[in-house]
Every structure is written in C-alpha cells, then in structure tokens.
Amino acid sequence: xxxxxxxxxxxxxxxxxxxxRTLLGVGDDAALxxxxxxxxxxxxxxxxxxxxxxxxxxxxxxxxxxxxxxxxSDLAAMGATPRWATLSIALxxxxxxxxxEFAEGLFALARRFEVDLVGGDTTRGPLAISxxxxxxxxxxxxxxxxxxxxxxDIWVSGMVGAAGAALAASQNRARLEPQTxxxxxxxxxxxxxxxxxxxxxxxxxxxxxxxxxxxxxxxxHVLERSEVGAVVxxxxxxxxxxxxxxxxxxxxxxxxxxxxxxxxxxxxxxGALEALACELALPLTRIGAIQARPVRLVLLDAxxxxxxxxxxxxxxADAS
Amino acid sequence: xxxxxxxxxxxxxxxxxxxxRTLLGVGDDAALxxxxxxxxxxxxxxxxxxxxxxxxxxxxxxxxxxxxxxxxSDLAAMGATPRWATLSIALxxxxxxxxxEFAEGLFALARRFEVDLVGGDTTRGPLAISxxxxxxxxxxxxxxxxxxxxxxDIWVSGMVGAAGAALAASQNRARLEPQTxxxxxxxxxxxxxxxxxxxxxxxxxxxxxxxxxxxxxxxxHVLERSEVGAVVxxxxxxxxxxxxxxxxxxxxxxxxxxxxxxxxxxxxxxGALEALACELALPLTRIGAIQARPVRLVLLDAxxxxxxxxxxxxxxADAS
Numbered sequence: 001x002x003x004x005x006x007x008x009x010x011x012x013x014x015x016x017x018x019x020x021r022t023l024l025g026v027g028d029d030a031a032l033x034x035x036x037x038x039x040x041x042x043x044x045x046x047x048x049x050x051x052x053x054x055x056x057x058x059x060x061x062x063x064x065x066x067x068x069x070x071x072x073s074d075l076a077a078m079g080a081t082p083r084w085a086t087l088s089i090a091l092x093x094x095x096x097x098x099x100x101e102f103a104e105g106l107f108a109l110a111r112r113f114e115v116d117l118v119g120g121d122t123t124r125g126p127l128a129i130s131x132x133x134x135x136x137x138x139x140x141x142x143x144x145x146x147x148x149x150x151x152x153d154i155w156v157s158g159m160v161g162a163a164g165a166a167l168a169a170s171q172n173r174a175r176l177e178p179q180t181x182x183x184x185x186x187x188x189x190x191x192x193x194x195x196x197x198x199x200x201x202x203x204x205x206x207x208x209x210x211x212x213x214x215x216x217x218x219x220x221h222v223l224e225r226s227e228v229g230a231v232v233x234x235x236x237x238x239x240x241x242x243x244x245x246x247x248x249x250x251x252x253x254x255x256x257x258x259x260x261x262x263x264x265x266x267x268x269x270x271g272a273l274e275a276l277a278c279e280l281a282l283p284l285t286r287i288g289a290i291q292a293r294p295v296r297l298v299l300l301d302a303x304x305x306x307x308x309x310x311x312x313x314x315x316x317a318d319a320s
Numbered sequence: 321x322x323x324x325x326x327x328x329x330x331x332x333x334x335x336x337x338x339x340x341r342t343l344l345g346v347g348d349d350a351a352l353x354x355x356x357x358x359x360x361x362x363x364x365x366x367x368x369x370x371x372x373x374x375x376x377x378x379x380x381x382x383x384x385x386x387x388x389x390x391x392x393s394d395l396a397a398m399g400a401t402p403r404w405a406t407l408s409i410a411l412x413x414x415x416x417x418x419x420x421e422f423a424e425g426l427f428a429l430a431r432r433f434e435v436d437l438v439g440g441d442t443t444r445g446p447l448a449i450s451x452x453x454x455x456x457x458x459x460x461x462x463x464x465x466x467x468x469x470x471x472x473d474i475w476v477s478g479m480v481g482a483a484g485a486a487l488a489a490s491q492n493r494a495r496l497e498p499q500t501x502x503x504x505x506x507x508x509x510x511x512x513x514x515x516x517x518x519x520x521x522x523x524x525x526x527x528x529x530x531x532x533x534x535x536x537x538x539x540x541h542v543l544e545r546s547e548v549g550a551v552v553x554x555x556x557x558x559x560x561x562x563x564x565x566x567x568x569x570x571x572x573x574x575x576x577x578x579x580x581x582x583x584x585x586x587x588x589x590x591g592a593l594e595a596l597a598c599e600l601a602l603p604l605t606r607i608g609a610i611q612a613r614p615v616r617l618v619l620l621d622a623x624x625x626x627x628x629x630x631x632x633x634x635x636x637a638d639a640s
Contacts (some may be wrong), residue, residue: 023360027545028465029397029529030364035355040343043438044350045452047408049445077349088367088450118363121450130408130441130450131364137352145348145484209349227346310328 011103031118039136044074050127060098062189066106069193071133073259076198077210080135084118090125091133101226148226152264152290159238160215162187164255190258196218208263214254229295232288235302331423336436351438359456361531364394370447380418382509384425389513391453393579396518397530399463400455402436410445463528468546472526472610479558480535482507483573511579528583534574549615552608555622
C-alpha cells in the first residue's frame, strides 16, 4: 500500500497555475502565497461528511467537485476572485480508483477558476473532506450580508429548489419525472459556484449571500445582519417545478444546497443587472424588495396573502 | 438542543485581536483579512481524527490546544508569524460541556499568539477536527526545507521522543516512572509550537522543519528537498530518558508528534543561536552536520558506528 506521502504527491500535487502568486505550493511545511497589493484576503472553510452531506456511494468525481464548489460559492457571495485552496481528507482506505476520480472532479473545477491546491493532509478514518479556499477582493468592494437598505431590490440567480428535490427523491420522500430527476440530481451533485457573477456584482450589489441552508434561511441572514425586512413574491421565485406545488415550495424555500446567489441592489442597478444576466447567460430574477419594517421575511403568494416560511436545514437541530 | 448557528456563535465567535488586520471575522460568507504589504501569506492545514490522532476520552481542552498547536508548528517551521485560523469540526452531539472545554483550550493558545479565529464549520458526525492557519513572513526570509548546504550545522530545539513515549505508555507498549510519564503526557497532549523560535530563525537558519512524523523522517524531508546528506551523532540528540535505551531511541528517532524544530544553519551562526537559546529559555542543541554525500541520514552511535534509522509514522502504511 502506498505511503501517505506518496498518496498526497501523486493525487494532489499538480503544477501551480497561479504563476507569480503561488511562491510555494504543496511539499513544504506550509504554502507561501502572494496577495495582490490593495486586495483583501477572503477565506472560507467547509467540511463534508459521509452519510451527512453525501451518501456512501456518491460518485467520487462529483464529491471532488462539490467539496471545492461549496467553498467557491462562499467566495462568490463575497464578490471575491478565488486563488488557492487546501484540502484535508480522511479516507477509510488508500483506494487509488476512488482518489483518481475524486481528484479529477476537484481539479477540473480548480482549473476552470485557476485555483491552486497549495496544501493538504491525508489520513485514515471515516470519509471526511475539509476544504479551505482563499481569494481576493478589493477591500471596499466586498459584498457583505449587512449592506441591504430599504428600497433595494432582491434578486436571485438561476433557480432554487432543485438540489432539495433531488435529495428528497434519493430518500424516497418524493417521486420525480426522469428528466426532472436528472436535472435535479445534477444540481445536487455538481453545483455551479457563481464566481463570475460574484465578481461582477462588485459595486452593483448592496448585499449578497449564497443559498446553502435554504432560500428563506439565507435571505434571513441578510435581513438580520442588515437590520431590515423583505417582501418576496413567491410566484416570481425561479424554482424547480416537479408537478407537486407543495414539494416545490418546500424545496425552493428550505431545500438548501442550491449555491445560487441571493443579493440586493438599488433600483438604479436594474438595467446593468439585466445586461449582466445576458452577458453571463445566467438568469437573474427580481423577486421582491427590502423594507425597513417588519424586520423579517414576508412571503406573499399569488393572491397577495402571506405564506409561512419553512425553517432552514440545521445540521444539529434536524436530528434532535 | 441548540441550533448549529447558535453553537458556532456561542463557542467560536470571539472578539478579534488582530485589530486592523481582521476586517471581518466569523459571521458572513467568508472572512476578510488584510495581509501586510511586503509579507508573503503562509498557509497550513491539518486534520485530527478520533481513534487516530487522539483517543475518544482525550481531555477536550488538550484537544482544542493541540488542534491549533500542530498547525502553528507548521508556521513556525516556515519562520512565519501566525495571524488567523479557521476551524471545521464534526461532533457526535452538541455537547456544551465538551465544547466549552475544547474552545477554552483552543482560544487560550490563540490569545497567546494573537491569532483570530475567522471562520468555521460545525456539523454532526464522528469527531473530526480540521484547522487551517494563516500567517505572514517577509518573502525572502521564509524557512524552506530545501535550503540546507554541505557544512551547515544541524540543530534541534527542546527534546524529542517524549510524545512517542507517552503514546507507547497509553497503549501499554511501555512502562514509565510516574514523573517521566507526566512529562511525556504533557508533551503529547499539550505540545508547544516553537513560534518565537521560528520567527527568530529568519536570516539565521538555512532550512527548517517541525518534528511531526519523527526526527529521522522529518530530517529526511529536509535532506531530500535540499539534495544533501547528514551525519547525526545520536548521543548528542536531546531526548526523553525512560531507563529503556531501546525505547528511547525508537521514540526519539521515529516517535513523531514532538513539534520541535529541526533546522540547519551555517557555522557562523553558532554564537547567535547560543545567545538565542538563552534569550528564549529553550535549549538549542547542535547534533550533526550536513554533507554533500551520501544523500541520506547517517546516524552514528557513541562508538562512531552507524545505527539503523527507523521509519517514520505513516497514517496509511502503519495499518496496512
């Protein structure tokens, strides 16, 4: 069986792409990196566990993709350009076929965004994956949760609810048509971090967050930090349609794992955002407005009546 | 039971110490940090798993300390000043007493080195702890593994072998006198990262590494990267003495987990290093010399005869 050092070298030591930015990658006690002058460093970390965030038989290529994607999504929600990542991984065995697939999924995404893997740790244990990503953003242009102001529009990219529907289907809590199931599974297994959108929202958006816990919970974080309220028209929320309206609402509002961006912007940005949607070939939909009071999410149905917003996914509370 | 968000806030959201360096800590999609102009960013990551790196009943305060300490040790081996850390932790349950102790161990060490915890992820699962640390070093002064040159002295800080002896004792592979056992256990559970030493070695040392896999294996990494050999006099290696010379040798050479620094320096640095040892109240011992050939570690016993160097700890190979 290969030694830990050989494993790390073989699967995770790739030529750096960052050029002069990455002074030293994998192979010393630590990586040595150069942050551009005038840029703030942006850091996010996420852990994925077997039986919790993915099933034991999840395709390793999708896992490699997702482990990096969920972190890149956090950087996108800050308006940051991703630069580097580190990976800690616990594996039940040094399974070369699994590692090859996992590394291919991870590096395919890393290459697309010119992200260098600059550090890692490999150990034996129940499958657990922890990724930390580092990026850069001009200090004054970082997109924070606390910047939403009364009168701002609320926007969402792409659509929400697909990942939640795929999870429900995989747990036999929902039945989907084959084509819908395929779209939904793709969104759950291979989410697309909205990196280009995040970068282009610098100077346009007043606040941003990515949808990881669920649309209602994540918009709720923006409202809480910004100390404002929101009115959202449920009918305008772009969402997966399965034919079961109740399932659709649950997945769209509380499903999580969508990795779309929810952001607020002044009304004067509407034209620029519509043009940006065309340029990026990514739907950007205006779904409501920020208001001063009440300091909570008011969700209106097609008839203008208030709907109850379901709670977001919680890693501890849900199992208690 | 507390929600994930409350947990994170309560235990890991502390006031930042970094002042103007830490623009934004825990609580948004990512942290926002300011790296000093002219400084390279230094990044290292390590994962600790229950039943692998620590026992199920390990004191949580020691765990919190060690999870950060092993990462700070990597920064010390680069000559870097630690600034920030992120923590991903999987827990079987939201146990408040455990979390309180763990957080106290971690933050006590973080405070000593003015390290801000700026991001985290908390989830349910088999206990696993992944820490990433970020630090700074003037680019030209980073201590790399590849800088050792023939004629350089080889030095080690403190002593090696204590952590290995404690581990052996805890697994009933060794019997230690009570006082020795207590010293050894302290070194295993609460290792002291040699941060001040690393910073002061800038411009003095030609290469450095921290002892995590075992003295022989870690010095071996320096030799490999530097493409040089080494002669080390075993008798001069500062090590734990248990009364069992064979156990002492095994622990000192292959025990790992000591988190001392092994470094090389030109002979002209001897006076400065002896003065530094006094100033830091930390023994620095000259144990051998770098030579051009053969490109491996030659270990000599008291009689000048070559000893066999045991292999280092390997997270996969040892269980295969």
